[in-house]
Amino acid sequence: MKADAIVVGAGPAGSTCAIELAKNGAHVILLEKSAIGRYKPCAGGLLGANEEEFGKLPNSVRQQSINQVVIGTKDRIGKMNPIHDGEKFGTLVYRTEYDRYLAESAQSAGAELYTETEAISANRFNDRIEVETISKNGEKNTFLSNLLVIATGLSSSKIQRSLGVEYPRETVNCVQAEFTIADSIIEERFGGGDIEIYWDAKGIASHGYAWIFTKPGGLTVGVLDYFIKVERLKKIIKKHPAISPRLQGAQPLLIEKRHYWAASIPDRISEYTYYPRTLVIGDAAGFVDRMNYEGIYYARKSGKIAAEVILKAISRKNFSAAYLGRYEKRWNREIYLPYLLDSRFTHHFYYHSSYLDEFAKAVVDVLNDETVIKKLYQEARKNKEIKYLYKSEIFQLEMVKKLQETYDKETFNDMYKHFIHENPV
Ligand SMILES: Cc1cc2nc3c(=O)[nH]c(=O)nc-3n(C[C@H](O)[C@H](O)[C@H](O)COP(=O)(O)OP(=O)(O)OC[C@H]3O[C@@H](n4cnc5c(N)ncnc54)[C@H](O)[C@@H]3O)c2cc1C
Known part of the structure; x- marks a missing residue:
């Protein structure tokens, strides 16, 4: 039939x-x-748009709410909360x-x-x-x-x-591993549930990032780049100055007898x-x-x-x-x-400009500048169009200001070209 x-x-x-x-x-x-x-x-991060469009998932599928997003560089992190009180960034699931x-x-x-x-x-x-x-x-x-x-x-x-x-x-490659960890550590170290993204061109990836996503009693850790081997993730877990300490106390979780899993993303x-x-x-x-x-x-x-x-x-x-x-x-x-x-433009300036570390530092600088961040949250609360602060134009404008304050005119002008690129890759 x-x-x-x-x-x-x-x-x-x-x-x-x-x-x-x-x-x-x-x-x-x-x-x-x-x-x-x-x-x-898969890291299993479902940002807010999922729930808005497709409704709430049953409790048996929802592992945890995403209470905060952490952006990290080699040596510093910045934390971001949802724009409105009581809001969550989304939900974490196991695929x-x-x-x-x-x-x-x-x-x-x-x-x-x-x-x-x-x-x-x-x-x-x-x-x-x-x-x-x-x-x-x-x-x-x-x-x-x-x-x-x-x-x-x-x-x-x-x-x-x-x-x-x-x-x-055209794809990027990922390597990912699951860990178990005590819930008390997730509460204390990861604010009860978060997603963490780390940029570091030399130590992690020049065309991608590493992540730690929390689950109840567990962490999903991975890295993506154009070309990547299992050894890269092993090294990050063992030695990366920002990531390695976050994983203290985590135990490898073998799935189908394997710890490291590779996959691609278009x-x-x-x-x-x-x-x-x-x-x-x-x-x-x-x-x-x-x-x-x-x-x-x-x-x-x-x-x-x-x-x-x-x-x-x-x-x-x-x-x-x-x-x-x-x-x-x-x-x-x-x-x-x-x-x-929009992601084509951000992709271009983060991953094709050779200034990934400088841009990542500017993001963390903005997140750690209390006066600026307070002002940004106030503006974002008034503008319904803004769903994620770090993706918004007002946030990027502050990033540009930080770059302008930090670098000489010639370097800044070269960086700025990538922000306003007319033909992103
Ligand atoms: C390591 C990693 C982490 C990720 N983390 C996130 C994240 O946190 N949040 C997020 O939003 N996205 C994430 N992604 C991306 C996300 O996983 C994909 O975008 C999503 O799975 C795409 O869904 P899909 O249904 O198109 O494809 P898939 O999920 O790949 O599903 C395709 C299905 O088709 C089946 N199939 C394939 N060929 C055949 C065939 N010939 N006959 C029958 N069945 C077939 C496969 O078995 C599979 O079940 C991540 C990806 C990776 C690799």
């Missing part, structure tokens, strides 16, 4: 798309190559439970979920899409549908290659995200913030937009690329312009 849509990949993008389709009455098949509940290397919750929600909404079922190729015909699968025990199957949604993240490109669909080739949005009978969503389409490499919100949002476009396509029986192009118009308006465009 031909389904309305086959969604390949039950990560945040695919499951969200399947939830929206199924709850609106579409016949959806959701294919996932892994078993549900498999560990996925194992989070992905399970989303996949099961899709199933409860009516999607047919097939786990340990890998989509290995797809064919597009005038009247249908056919997806070939292989299950863990070697059983082959063919699923038919009107539409295909590719939500495979970066872990495989088989489907894309079989259809001639673009696949993100570093550019794909040129083409819609084709006849086919849409590409989430990491598979390259939707991430290129400053902090957060991708879960954009994965879910693109999944939701894709579902809304598909529901209309189903009612009009129009599965052409021309019709599905509405998806691109919407993600451009609802994802790229309000969020990801």
